[in-house]
Amino acid sequence: MADADGPFVVKRHRSKTHIAPQWKSQSKTSAPTNNFVTPLLNDLYQITMAYSYWQQGRQDLHAVFDLYFRKNPFGGEITMFAGLDEVIRHVSNFHFTREHIDYLKEILPHCPAEFFDWLLSLNCSKVKIYAIPEGTLVFPRLPLIRVEGPIGVTQMLETTLLTLVNYPSLVATNALRHRIVAGQNSTLFEFGLRRAQGPDGGISASKYSYMGGFDGTSNVLAGHLFGIPVKGTHAHSYVTSFTDVSDLRVRELKDVNGKVFDLWEMVQEVYKQADLVTQTNQGELAAFTAYAVSFPNTFLALVDSYDTLKSGVINFLTVAVALHRLGYKANGIRLDSGDLSYLSKETRKLFVKWGEKFQIDYFAKLNIVASNDINERTLSSLQQQGHEIDTFGIGTNLVTCEAQPALGCVYKLVEIEGKPRIKLSQDMAKVTLPSRKSIYRIWGNAQHPILDLITTQNDPDHPEPGKRIQKKRAYITPTRVEPLLKLYWNEGQVAEDFHSLDDIRSYALTQVKIMREDHLRTMNPTPYKISVTSALFKLLYDLWSEEVPIEDISQ
Ligand SMILES: Nc1ncnc2c1ncn2[C@@H]1O[C@H](COP(=O)(O)OP(=O)(O)OP(=O)(O)O)[C@@H](O)[C@H]1O
Ligand SMILES: O=P(O)(O)OC[C@H]1O[C@H](OP(=O)(O)OP(=O)(O)O)[C@H](O)[C@@H]1O
Ligand SMILES: O=C(O)c1cccnc1
Numbered sequence: 150m151a152d153a154d155g156p157f158v159v160k161r162h163r164s165k166t167h168i169a170p171q172w173k174s175q176s177k178t179s180a181p182t183n184n185f186v187t188p189l190l191n192d193l194y195q196i197t198m199a200y201s202y203w204q205q206g207r208q209d210l211h212a213v214f215d216l217y218f219r220k221n222p223f224g225g226e227i228t229m230f231a232g233l234d235e236v237i238r239h240v241s242n243f244h245f246t247r248e249h250i251d252y253l254k255e256i257l258p259h260c261p262a263e264f265f266d267w268l269l270s271l272n273c274s275k276v277k278i279y280a281i282p283e284g285t286l287v288f289p290r291l292p293l294i295r296v297e298g299p300i301g302v303t304q305m306l307e308t309t310l311l312t313l314v315n316y317p318s319l320v321a322t323n324a325l326r327h328r329i330v331a332g333q334n335s336t337l338f339e340f341g342l343r344r345a346q347g348p349d350g351g352i353s354a355s356k357y358s359y360m361g362g363f364d365g366t367s368n369v370l371a372g373h374l375f376g377i378p379v380k381g382t383h384a385h386s387y388v389t390s391f392t393d394v395s396d397l398r399v400r401e402l403k404d405v406n407g408k409v410f411d412l413w414e415m416v417q418e419v420y421k422q423a424d425l426v427t428q429t430n431q432g433e434l435a436a437f438t439a440y441a442v443s444f445p446n447t448f449l450a451l452v453d454s455y456d457t458l459k460s461g462v463i464n465f466l467t468v469a470v471a472l473h474r475l476g477y478k479a480n481g482i483r484l485d486s487g488d489l490s491y492l493s494k495e496t497r498k499l500f501v502k503w504g505e506k507f508q509i510d511y512f513a514k515l516n517i518v519a520s521n522d523i524n525e526r527t528l529s530s531l532q533q534q535g536h537e538i539d540t541f542g543i544g545t546n547l548v549t550c551e552a553q554p555a556l557g558c559v560y561k562l563v564e565i566e567g568k569p570r571i572k573l574s575q576d577m578a579k580v581t582l583p584s585r586k587s588i589y590r591i592w593g594n595a596q597h598p599i600l601d602l603i604t605t606q607n608d609p610d611h612p613e614p615g616k617r618i619q620k621k622r623a624y625i626t627p628t629r630v631e632p633l634l635k636l637y638w639n640e641g642q643v644a645e646d647f648h649s650l651d652d653i654r655s656y657a658l659t660q661v662k663i664m665r666e667d668h669l670r671t672m673n674p675t676p677y678k679i680s681v682t683s684a685l686f687k688l689l690y691d692l693w694s695e696e697v698p699i700e701d702i703s704q
């Protein structure tokens with residue numbers, strides 16, 4: 150498959166992320182990737198609430214908000230947290246421009262000039278952001294991000310933070326699930342840009358699919374922006390644009406020592422030696438020869454334009470033998486229709502047969518790429534059937550997250566001026582967990598975490614290694630207690646070093662090895678346990694009774 154140097158050679162850029170607050174440094178890297186990401190990328194109600202907070206003189210009340218989701222996506226029991234880097238970029242850059250304010254004046258004409266002056270002065274220099282590291286496997290109800298600071302500004306972060314976390318976490322989780330099903334030995338490429346929900350959807354899909362365990366993308370801009378390996382083959386239209394050899398204008402190719410040969414003549418020679426029973430499509434053979442002239446080192450051919458086994462694979466092999474004689478190694482083929490399992494096995498047999506006939510040992514291991522509407526179920530079915538595919542190109546179903554179009558992260562107030570707050574609901578899952586909380590991942594003797602514990606501040610049940618805790622009808626003595634929330638943004642300063650995309654990806658893949666397998670399986674997995682301490686439980690019920698007094702229904 151092709152990269153910038155030719156079909157499918159891996160090329161990594163450095164992708165270290167450095168973030169510096171915009172008002173302290175003009176460093177370009179501190180800006181969000183998408184310049185739509187400003188305080189104006191918001192729901193109107195964030196601005197109208199800001200006005201009312203300001204009018205009531207409440208804008209500086211100290212608020213704590215939690216960002217969390219209630220249910221893992223895709224019927225699974227894991228979610229990969231993604232998008233934090235862009236959140237911190239947004240926070241570090243948060244300010245309204247004069248142009249934004251002029252527009253807001255148009256849509257909120259009755260608001261006084263002083264309100265707009267205040268809006269113009271807003272930034273996140275009094276905000277603190279605690280978060281779980283990006284790439285961590287997370288679960289329902291855990292605060293992924295805890296935002297603290299003046300309600301005037303922290304309220305306004307709601308919509309933007311949600312949009313920066315929801316889709317990234319969803320698509321990263323989708324990618325991770327594909328990785329889990331495909332196993333470690335398959336190569337996975339994201340091919341979804343053309344089908345993504347617009348340019349930002351496409352860029353985010355490429356970035357977060359890579360974070361979730363894909364090996365590369367066909368999206369050139371994503372390669373440029375994030376250092377993701379970019380890969381590609383060619384389309385059917387390239388093949389079908391050649392009718393016959395008369396379309397082949399450049400046939401000469403230098404061998405590895407620099408001597409010039411006519412590749413088409415060499416292809417004809419191999420063609421004769423191959424003793425074919427039926428004639429292959431000659432336009433296809435001309436197209437493959439042309440592509441080999443362009444990319445002799447990494448030649449890969451799309452073989453299903455006419456007849457995969459009788460024409461495409463044979464034409465590819467013919468060109469591959471000719472290239473071999475000039476000292477080049479072809480890469481392989483791509484299948485894009487039909488029964489991918491059957492065709493991959495038959496193709497592998499042909500690779501072996503031609504390798505033996507022409508005495509080229511690496512032919513047996515040539516790369517078989519498959520694409521065509523592949524999703525998690527197709528991957529899983531292909532694994533059961535046995536197949537000979539080395540590389541999967543996955544587009545539509547990965548980037549559009551066809552199995553579940555949204556992750557329902559929400560942003561809820563849990564404390565104001567030090568007072569815990571609660572949002573009630575008939576639906577228990579929608580009742581918020583009040584107060585500023587901490588989360589601890591609790592490890593036992595085995596090499597995997599047992600549960601996550603959510604605590605209040607100064608909780609009497611603060612977990613410690615070696616200190617036994619009781620959870621329902623079980624005791625746990627933690628061997629390790631891992632605080633999950635870290636301070637990332639401290640009143641105008643980046644407080645935690647950010648990791649490169651490659652590091653986050655490796656961290657995410659390591660966690661998959663650590664988690665118990667039954668939580669990871671894609672079908673009917675076991676839920677991972679999330680517990681709250683007695684103190685948090687009591688706080689919730691006390692607040693509930695305070696907000697809605699217990700009714701006497703005997704009257
Ligand atoms: N062996 C297989 N097991 C399970 N699913 C497969 C297998 N081979 C292919 N598929 C999937 O089956 C679907 C086949 O799609 P479709 O019916 O459109 O056929 P097609 O091969 O694209 O046909 P055509 O190109 O002739 O229109 C794709 O989603 C593909 O990923
Ligand atoms: O199938 P996806 O997972 O979305 O992967 C990307 C698809 O995009 C390309 O062709 P396109 O679909 O544009 O045309 P085709 O279906 O006629 O090949 C490619 O050949 C894949 O089929
Ligand atoms: O390079 C490819 O093969 C490719 C890229 C995007 C979509 N489909 C295929």
Ligand SMILES: [Mg+2]
Pocket residue numbers: 521522
């Ligand atoms: Mg297609």
